[in-house]
Amino acid sequence: MMIKQMELIGxxxxxxxxxxxxxxxxxxxxxxxxxxxxxxxxxxxxxxxQIALNNDKDxxxxxxxxxxxxxxxxxxxxxxxxxxxxxPFYAVKCNxxxxxxxxxxxxxxxxxxxxREEIDIVMDMGVTADRIIYANPxxxxxxxxxxxxxxxxxxxxxxxxxxxxxxxLHPDAEMILRIAVSDPTATCQLNLKFGADPLKAAPQxxxxxxxxxxxxxxxxxxxxxxxxxxxxxxxxxxxxxAFREAIGYARHxxxxxxxxxxxMRIVDLGGGYPGAFHHTSFDNIAMVIxxxxxxxxPQEMGVxxxxxxxxxxxxxxxxxxxxxxxxxxxxxxxxTKRSEDADHRGFMYxxxxxxxxxxxxxxxxxxxxxxxxxxxxxxxxxxTTIWGPTCDSLDKIEDMKQMRHMSVGEWIxxxxxxxxxxxxxxxxxxxQRPVAIxxxxxxxxxxxxxxxxxPFSLQRQYFSPSGQASRVQLMFEQWIQGSTVIVRFVLLFQ
Numbered sequence: 001m002m003i004k005q006m007e008l009i010g011x012x013x014x015x016x017x018x019x020x021x022x023x024x025x026x027x028x029x030x031x032x033x034x035x036x037x038x039x040x041x042x043x044x045x046x047x048x049x050q051i052a053l054n055n056d057k058d059x060x061x062x063x064x065x066x067x068x069x070x071x072x073x074x075x076x077x078x079x080x081x082x083x084x085x086x087x088p089f090y091a092v093k094c095n096x097x098x099x100x101x102x103x104x105x106x107x108x109x110x111x112x113x114x115x116r117e118e119i120d121i122v123m124d125m126g127v128t129a130d131r132i133i134y135a136n137p138x139x140x141x142x143x144x145x146x147x148x149x150x151x152x153x154x155x156x157x158x159x160x161x162x163x164x165x166x167x168x169l170h171p172d173a174e175m176i177l178r179i180a181v182s183d184p185t186a187t188c189q190l191n192l193k194f195g196a197d198p199l200k201a202a203p204q205x206x207x208x209x210x211x212x213x214x215x216x217x218x219x220x221x222x223x224x225x226x227x228x229x230x231x232x233x234x235x236x237x238x239x240x241x242a243f244r245e246a247i248g249y250a251r252h253x254x255x256x257x258x259x260x261x262x263x264m265r266i267v268d269l270g271g272g273y274p275g276a277f278h279h280t281s282f283d284n285i286a287m288v289i290x291x292x293x294x295x296x297x298p299q300e301m302g303v304x305x306x307x308x309x310x311x312x313x314x315x316x317x318x319x320x321x322x323x324x325x326x327x328x329x330x331x332x333x334x335x336t337k338r339s340e341d342a343d344h345r346g347f348m349y350x351x352x353x354x355x356x357x358x359x360x361x362x363x364x365x366x367x368x369x370x371x372x373x374x375x376x377x378x379x380x381x382x383x384t385t386i387w388g389p390t391c392d393s394l395d396k397i398e399d400m401k402q403m404r405h406m407s408v409g410e411w412i413x414x415x416x417x418x419x420x421x422x423x424x425x426x427x428x429x430x431x432q433r434p435v436a437i438x439x440x441x442x443x444x445x446x447x448x449x450x451x452x453x454x455p456f457s458l459q460r461q462y463f464s465p466s467g468q469a470s471r472v473q474l475m476f477e478q479w480i481q482g483s484t485v486i487v488r489f490v491l492l493f494q
Contacts, residue, residue, distance in 0.1 A: 042068050052411045062435060063320065067099065068439055093420075096422070097436065101121065112271075133155065137156045138194075154217070158179075160205060166214060177205060179195055244292040269289065273311070275314065276416040320353065320434060324412065327348070327408050347384050354388015355397065382404070382405060384402065384403040386412070390429040
């Protein structure tokens with residue numbers, strides 16, 4: 001399989017591949033003609049190299065983001081395998097990419113929204129209000145009114161002031177109390193800003209809700225707020241036992257709320273699940289959660305268990321490829337800050353994405369992306385600094401790394417770049433966001449988006465009953481044939 005050409009449809013980049021691809025199995029040539037499917041497994045690095053070579057041929061040096069939808073399906077399958085009793089409500093703030101969000105909607109996830117705009121994003125894609133949790137405990141008054149108008153009832157709170165606001169503006173709201181259970185090893189300590197103390201403040205807030213006539217339906221654990229019950233451990237949680245502690249607090253407050261007369265039917269386990277390669281594996285976290293859920297919320301209690309994963313779904317499918325737009329040789333001590341390196345070579349490279357763009361995760365998400373040359377060469381390595389393209393000296397991506405010498409026009413690849421990157425990027429200094437290119441293999445296309453596909457086992461796993469697959473097909477048909485071209489890849493058939 002090779003890239004044949006790059007084209008534009010509207011304002012969307014289209015990659016045309018030449019390869020061995022059949023559309024008969026998918027049953028809908030109109031879909032395949034617009035999208036097509038890779039024949040065989042998707043190898044992101046190989047595809048990125050082919051795209052880069054094609055760009056070189058056409059003298060194109062724009063950064064691009066490869067989005068591997070197969071990886072997204074694998075992440076969804078992993079969640080359903082390890083935590084089948086817990087409904088995922090994707091944290092929209094993590095990445096608002098329309099293809100990512102639409103695909104998760106098609107798979108049946110719910111959505112954790114934090115603003116009027118995020119609510120509109122998912123509802124305009126056909127997501128119903130009962131699949132949304134308005135998970136911001138400090139909501140703008142006009143946003144609360146908007147949620148009421150759109151029948152979004154599940155929302156979080158962590159203060160008496162928020163209760164009074166909601167009681168006045170959205171009396172039908174179903175409130176979820178967000179509690180703060182901290183993991184001191186978490187990458188981002190969200191509990192400094194949100195969450196009620198589970199022992200001191202939370203019980204009193206439940207009493208206040210009863211006095212105000214506000215309907216509380218759950219607890220949100222120390223993670224991202226969810227429907228009815230919420231707690232949040234922090235983003236990038238590193239200690240699996242923090243989940244167990246939070247679930248224990250949630251059970252205590254559930255019992256307390258029930259004693260007050262509330263129908264405490266939801267427990268939200270929040271967010272903080274690892275997105276890709278992480279020293280705390282998702283398997284270990286899931287094992288702790290399963291054990292705690294079985295102990296504190298056995299199935300016979302009838303409590304609905306939800307969670308708010310963001311990076312878990314968004315990180316791994318996205319691969320960023322940047323172009324080296326400038327190269328400067330410097331004395332190595334300028335990079336290493338060691339006087340003994342003064343007589344050695346070092347290099348500073350400037351690429352066409354930076355901390356004002358996709359690499360804002362360095363500032364806002366405490367992330368440390370590690371890039372490598374897209375095309376491997378065995379060569380001597382030198383102390384290296386990689387800068388973004390803007391005029392701001394803050395725009396530094398990597399420092400004091402060892403890397404081979406690179407020339408202007410070469411490419412650097414960064415894996416796992418989907419979490420808290422695109423959603424907070426800007427066009428500061430006029431530098432545009434990377435073009436997104438979406439890929440999927442034939443089997444997944446047939447299974448997920450075409451009701452006429454053969455009865456693969458994955459279809460039964462993801463869509464039960466089978467009628468849901470039909471609704472998914474209709475949703476994507478409307479999406480693809482709509483006025484806005486979202487999907488940016490197409491394949492030639494030979």
